[in-house]
Amino acid sequence: MFNGTLLLTKLILRQQRFKLFIWLAGLIGVTLAAASAYPTMYPDMQAKQAFAITMENPAMIAMIGIGYDMEEYTAIGALFANEMLLFTAITVAIMNILLVTRMTRADEEDGRVEMIRSLPTGRLAYMSAAVIVIVLANVILALFTGLGLTALGIDGIGMESSFLYGSILAGTGLTFAGFTAVFAQLAETARGTSMLAFGSLIAAYLMRAVGDVNSDVISLMSPLGWTVRTNVFITDDWWLIFLFLTLTIVLTLVAFWLHGIRDLDAGFISAKSGRIHASTFLQKPFGLILHLQRTNLLIWGICLFLLSAAFGFILGDLEKYFSDVAFIEAMLADNPGSNMTDQFISLLMAIMALVSTVPAVMGVLHVKGEEMKHRSENIYSRAVSRMHLLSNYLILAIVVSVMMQALVALGLWSAGLSVMDEPLELATIFSAAFVYLPAMWLIIGLAILLIGLLPKIATFVWAYVFYGFVTVYIGDMLELPEWLNNLSVFEHVPQLPAADMDFENIIWITGIAIVLMVTGFIGYRRRDLEG
Numbered sequence: 001m002f003n004g005t006l007l008l009t010k011l012i013l014r015q016q017r018f019k020l021f022i023w024l025a026g027l028i029g030v031t032l033a034a035a036s037a038y039p040t041m042y043p044d045m046q047a048k049q050a051f052a053i054t055m056e057n058p059a060m061i062a063m064i065g066i067g068y069d070m071e072e073y074t075a076i077g078a079l080f081a082n083e084m085l086l087f088t089a090i091t092v093a094i095m096n097i098l099l100v101t102r103m104t105r106a107d108e109e110d111g112r113v114e115m116i117r118s119l120p121t122g123r124l125a126y127m128s129a130a131v132i133v134i135v136l137a138n139v140i141l142a143l144f145t146g147l148g149l150t151a152l153g154i155d156g157i158g159m160e161s162s163f164l165y166g167s168i169l170a171g172t173g174l175t176f177a178g179f180t181a182v183f184a185q186l187a188e189t190a191r192g193t194s195m196l197a198f199g200s201l202i203a204a205y206l207m208r209a210v211g212d213v214n215s216d217v218i219s220l221m222s223p224l225g226w227t228v229r230t231n232v233f234i235t236d237d238w239w240l241i242f243l244f245l246t247l248t249i250v251l252t253l254v255a256f257w258l259h260g261i262r263d264l265d266a267g268f269i270s271a272k273s274g275r276i277h278a279s280t281f282l283q284k285p286f287g288l289i290l291h292l293q294r295t296n297l298l299i300w301g302i303c304l305f306l307l308s309a310a311f312g313f314i315l316g317d318l319e320k321y322f323s324d325v326a327f328i329e330a331m332l333a334d335n336p337g338s339n340m341t342d343q344f345i346s347l348l349m350a351i352m353a354l355v356s357t358v359p360a361v362m363g364v365l366h367v368k369g370e371e372m373k374h375r376s377e378n379i380y381s382r383a384v385s386r387m388h389l390l391s392n393y394l395i396l397a398i399v400v401s402v403m404m405q406a407l408v409a410l411g412l413w414s415a416g417l418s419v420m421d422e423p424l425e426l427a428t429i430f431s432a433a434f435v436y437l438p439a440m441w442l443i444i445g446l447a448i449l450l451i452g453l454l455p456k457i458a459t460f461v462w463a464y465v466f467y468g469f470v471t472v473y474i475g476d477m478l479e480l481p482e483w484l485n486n487l488s489v490f491e492h493v494p495q496l497p498a499a500d501m502d503f504e505n506i507i508w509i510t511g512i513a514i515v516l517m518v519t520g521f522i523g524y525r526r527r528d529l530e531g
Contacts, residue, residue, distance in 0.1 A: 001124045001125070001260075003120065003122040007121075008116065008121065008126055012129050012130060012133045023137075024137065024140060027088070027169075028145055030088075031084070031088060031149070034080070035080055035084075035149055035152055036152055036154070038076050038079060038080050038154070039076055039154060042076060051073065052067065052070050062310065065085070065228030066219075066229070068082065075234070076154055076156040077233025077234075080233070081233050086227060089224065090205065092138075093201055094201070096137075096138070096173040096174065096176050096180065097176055097177070097180045097198060097201065099133075100177045101184065101194045102190075103130035105190045113264065114264055114265075117264070124259060127256065130181075134174070138170035141173070142170035145162070145165060145169060146167070149162035149165060150163075160236055161232055161236050164238060164241070165232050165233070168230050168232060168240075168241070168244075171244030171248075172223060172226075174245070176197065176201060178251025178252050179197055179200050184255070186267055186269045188265075195295070202303060203222075204225075205222075207219065207221055207222040207224075211225055212228070226240045226244065285379065289396055290396060292366070293366065293396070296359065301407050304411070305411040306411065307352075307411070308352060308407070308409075308410075309411035309412065309415040313416075314419075315412075315415075315420050315424075341420075342497045345412070345424070345498070346432065346495035346499070347495075348412070349432045349433050350436065350472045351469070353405065353433070354468055356440065357443050357465060358465065359404060360398075360400045360443075361397070361443060363396055363397045364447045364448060364451070365447060365451070365458060366393065367389070367451060368458050376389070377529070380529075387524075387525055390451075390524055394444070394517065397444045398441065401437055401441065401444070405433040406430070413426050413429040428496075428497050431497070435494060435496050438506050438510040439493050439509055441510065442512055443464065443465060444517075445520065449519055452521060452527065453519070471485050471488040471490070489509060493509070
């Protein structure tokens with residue numbers, strides 16, 4: 001059953017080594033850089049107590065987790081964990097979901113597992129190798145995060161607490177790796193696997209948010225509820241780590257059992273049968289592309305609307321709770337003439353624009369996936385040119401970017417109506433959202449450029465998206481050099497409504513986006529098809 005596991009482990013490590021390095025280096029680096037900035041951000045008790053008061057706000061609790069007792073915020077570690085732990089753990093969960101999906105269902109869908117099984121290897125060897133690799137990745141993350149935080153020598157961030165912090169990240173990641181491994185047996189496709197896994201992550205976050213505000217019982221039903229209840233840097237409750245490990249082991253055993261009893265390429269949740277005859281709309285390239293992505297786009301749209309609405313409910317309490325919090329002030333736009341609400345909306349729209357970029361870029365990269373799986377050949381066998389097909393992917397990506405930003409603006413505005421004494425005008429919110437469209441189009445253009453010229457590294461566009469998130473979210477807090485911040489296109493977008501409109505920058509960004517797209521189209525038309 002397990003014959004050849006060691007060799008397959010080496011094979012998967014070789015295949016995924018670059019992705020693993022990027023993920024681990026990014027997570028560990030950002031964590032350590034953020035931790036090193038906290039003593040400067042909170043130099044005295046007044047600043048620390050201001051944040052402690054902020055954590056009494058139910059909206060803040062729903063966003064980042066339950067707070068500690070007021071006296072516990074004397075330690076820098078408490079503030080660091082309160083602000084960084086949950087979202088870092090969510091990022092680790094995303095890493096595990098993507099990697100496990102790639103190493104299990106995606107490899108099976110691509111035919112790699114079938115080829116491996118034709119060799120003298122055990123039935124469970126490939127999945128065992130994937131589990132070993134993901135465990136190694138999380139152990140490395142825990143160890144180096146713990147060592148790094150300890151090495152910083154910050155008062156209030158001790159060695160035991162540092163290793164607990166790293167273990168929490170690894171435990172959360174392994175738990176969602178276990179969920180993903182189970183979903184890989186249930187779904188028939190990698191897309192279905194990732195949708196189920198991300199759905200579980202969103203459900204876990206919402207359960208934790210509701211539970212943290214209303215009932216601990218609800219929150220404890222979510223793995224993310226365990227994440228924020230370890231009291232790291234305070235009492236260091238290690239017992240919750242054993243809960244993570246127990247659930248991970250149970251999920252992994254279930255995944256192995258399901259994997260052992262199902263047929264190759266089959267899933268326990270069968271895809272529903274389609275129509276015998278396709279509609280006229282489906283026979284067109286744009287209709288086919290939209291049909292394949294419609295469920296994914298619908299889920300993204302709903303999630304973005306709900307997320308922006310959740311932030312909208314905070315708008316009424318911004319001045320009361322956040323005016324003296326160093327963490328918030330470090331992130332907000334540097335526009336002293338504007339009020340905190342405008343500055344918060346500026347920051348929020350930049351972050352939400354980055355999130356909205358994800359489904360648009362995923363849609364564009366879909367053309368590369370279809371090419372690698374030989375499906376594009378079926379389309380090109382008809383009277384469809386490469387330029388026409390790629391242009392349809394581009395049109396859909398642009399439409400998606402506009403729709404996602406519209407949903408973000410609508411969610412924020414509709415929620416703000418119920419909590420603000422003087423609600424913001426709808427036009428103000430929409431302009432703050434739509435001003436980021438050229439930046440989103442530039443990233444879409446970068447994806448098309450890579451597809452056209454360097455298809456093997458097209459997924460590197462995600463590294464640029466992640467870098468943009470770092471500069472927007474914690475760039476000022478990390479005090480990065482200006483030239484590093486300027487590498488992100490989002491740094492050049494006018495931060496409406498806190499700042500004035502800058503049409504020159506918008507024109508430049510749009511022009512660069514067009515150049516990238518045109519160059520990508522030319523490269524795609526001239527190069528050989530892969531797969």
